[in-house]
Amino acid sequence: MANFIVEFPLKTEKYQEDILDKRFEIGRQIYNSLVNVTQKRYKEMIKTKKYRTLLSLLTGNKKCDKEIWKQINDIRKQYGMSEYSFHEDVKQMQKHFKDNIDSFTAQKIATTLWKSYDKLFYGNGNKVYYKKYSELNSLEGKSNKTGIRIINDTLVWNGLEIPFIIDYDNYYEYQAIQCDICYNRIVRKYVRNKYKYYVQIVFKGNPPVKVDTETGEIKHYIGNGDVGIDIGTSTIAISSKSDVKILELADRIQNIENQKQKLLRKMDRSRRATNPDNYNENGTVKKQGNKKVIWNKSKHYIKYQNELRELYRKQADIRKYQHECLANYIISLGNKVYVEKMNFAGLQKRAKNTEKNDKGKFKRKKRFGKSLANKAPAMLLTIIDRKLGYYGEKLIEINTFEAKASQFNHFDGTYIKKSLSQRWNDFNGIKIQRDIYSAFLIMNISDDLKSFDIDKCNERFENFYLLHNLEVNRLTGKKNLSSIAI
Template sequence: MANFVVEFPLRTEKYQEDILNKRFEISRQIYNSLVNVTQKRYKEMIKTKKYRDLMSSLTGNKKTDKEIWKQINDIRKQYGMSEYSFHKDVKKMQKHFKDNIDSLTARKIAAALWKSYEKILYGNGKKVYYKKYGTLDSLEGKSNGSGIRFKDDMIFWNGMEIPVVIDYSNYYEYQAMQCQICYNRIVRKYVRNKYKYYVQIIFKGNPPVKVNADTGEIKHCVGNGDVGLDIGTRTIAIASQSDVKLLELADRIQNIENQKRRILRRMDRSIRSTNPDNYNEDGTIKKQGNKKVIWKKSNHYIKHQNELKELYRKQAAIRKYQHECLANYIISFGNKVYVEKMNFSGLQKRAKKTEKNDKGRFKRKKRFGKSLANKAPSMLLTIINRKLGYYGEQLIKIDTSEAKASQFNHFDGTYTKKSLSQRWNNFDGVKIQRDLYSAFLIMNIADDLKSFDIDKCNDRFENFYRLHNLEVERLIGKKNLSSISI
């Protein structure tokens, strides 16, 4: 069953904020203690010859590996590497802090750590990290029956009673409060140099439909038809039968990026002037062997650090808001949304090969890490998939290596490789922007999700070309990214 989240501010007193901060810190220490305990068991487990032999014997075939996985899971249980074992470990720690942290919240702390281990044991994760001071900013329960509870517009948690600010005149909030509560999450955010506290209530079912207060019309409706998306590191091309668009992702966050660069430069100058003994003559940090380097932070440095923290919060909030709006816009075109499978984590990594250009200079190994961090295209796809799920649909991912949308020509059925710098296709005098054409082809993918439906392409091309030209006219004269090339 689907769930949805609604966030409400908490009306906290100063003493309640102190208690909440204390509980966040206790939870962080419980988490780190649990990392300590589980890491010892994990390292002992991976040292055993039997475990290493079983892991190396995996072939990737589900049928043949079934028995091997069973033996691997037995070893993991033997060494206490399971979520249930983590719950037993955290229970021993929680009883010392039972006045502040209830058993269900402690279990959720253990569950959060288990998710990190799952990435290592079953995915591509490499390491489990400790949480630094002040970095654990959310705590949640497992139900609304005990632990963190919501009742009569109040949050009840281990002796604390905190009023929740709910606007019942807001149609969305009023409708949400009629739904059954699954569990609650308390969150703190660093807003304008101070912590503010919120409760995120997780409700069962689909979210209420948003309505325009003036007209009474439904704000966001899902369309009916095919939509093709060609998503890049900074842009997205959208093709449907009603509109064609080429947009920059989260275009309002670039000014924040410029501010971040200036603040980081000030912070670097401050930390260098305050700690001259920690640097070599060439400006590199001195190696202290096994000794920890001690850094003194000036008041100016702490001020800039808080400014940077605020900018990161703003950037994340703006990016999420713009992605939510864009997702609503995309699904308004149709309920069948197609996109290529993309390995964004692979694009973030530096290039492995060392290459030279035509002039004999070494090529930069940097790739798209900064763009992906700023624009978060993967987050947009996750939001689209979540919103489609409310209507019983899901984002459909096509086979990138088989379809080759950027190379295909539907007029003659041929494939032609193009360099990244080639932003336009020329089909016998018909010029089409590369990303928009790829989105058009993706919209007309065949049922096998590996090839294109030529009949659909031919039937829809005239309409697409008309909408394409309108979009190109809109973009002419505007300040666009180099990848758009208009």
């Protein structure tokens, strides 16, 4: 069953905020204690010859590796590396803090740590980290029957009773609060140099339909038909029967990015002035061997640190808002949304090999880490998939290596590899922007998700080319990203 989340601000008193802060800190300490316990078991497990041998036998073929994975999981269970083992571990810790943290909330802390190990086991993470002071800013329960509960528009949790603010004039909030509650989450956010507290209620079912209060019309709806999207590190091309677009992802965060750069330079100057003994003559940080470098922070530095924290919050909020709006637009174009399967984690990694260009200069090893962090294309795809799920649909990923949308020419069925700098396709005088054409091809993928349906391409090309030219005319004369090349 689908769930949806609505966030409400808590109407807290000062003493209640102090209690919540104390509980967030206790939650952090429980998490770190659990990391300490589980890391010892994990290190012992990876030392065993049998475990390392089984990992080396994995081929990447699911059918062939099925028996090997079964043996690996058995070893993990023997060493207590499972979610239920973590729940048993946290039970011993929670009883010392039962006046503040209930058992269900403690289990959710353990589940959060298990997710980190899950990523580590399946190659999506490098290490399990401890949480620094004030890093844990959310605590959640498992149901609305015990622990963190909502009773009559009030948050009730271990002696705390905090009302939350509901805008009953807001049709969406009014309809949402009528739904059944799955569980609740308390969130702490640092807003304008002060912590603010919210409750996020996870409701069962699909979210209510948003309605324009003035006209009474439905704000968001799902379209009918095929939609192809070609998503990059900072842009997205969209193709459908009714519209063609190429857009910069989260274009409103660039101004904040410029502010961040200025603030980081201020912080660096302040840190250097306050800690001159930590730097060499050439400006690099001195290596202290096994000793930890101690950094003193001036009042100005702490002030800049808080300003930077506020900018990160603004950037995250703007990015999420723009992605939500773009996702609503994309699903309004059609109910079958296709995208190439992307490995964004691979694009973030630095190049391993040191290479030189034609002029003999070393090529940069940096790739797209900063761009991906700012634009968060993977987040957009997750949001699209979630919104499609409300209508019984899902985001359809096509086989990138089999289809090769950036190389294919549907006019003659040939594949031509192009350099990244080549942003336009020329088909006997018909010039089409590369990313938009890829989105068009993805829209016309065959049922096998590996090849393109030539009949669909020929049938839909005339309409696509007309919409393509309208989009090119819209962007001509504007300041666009170099990757758009218009």
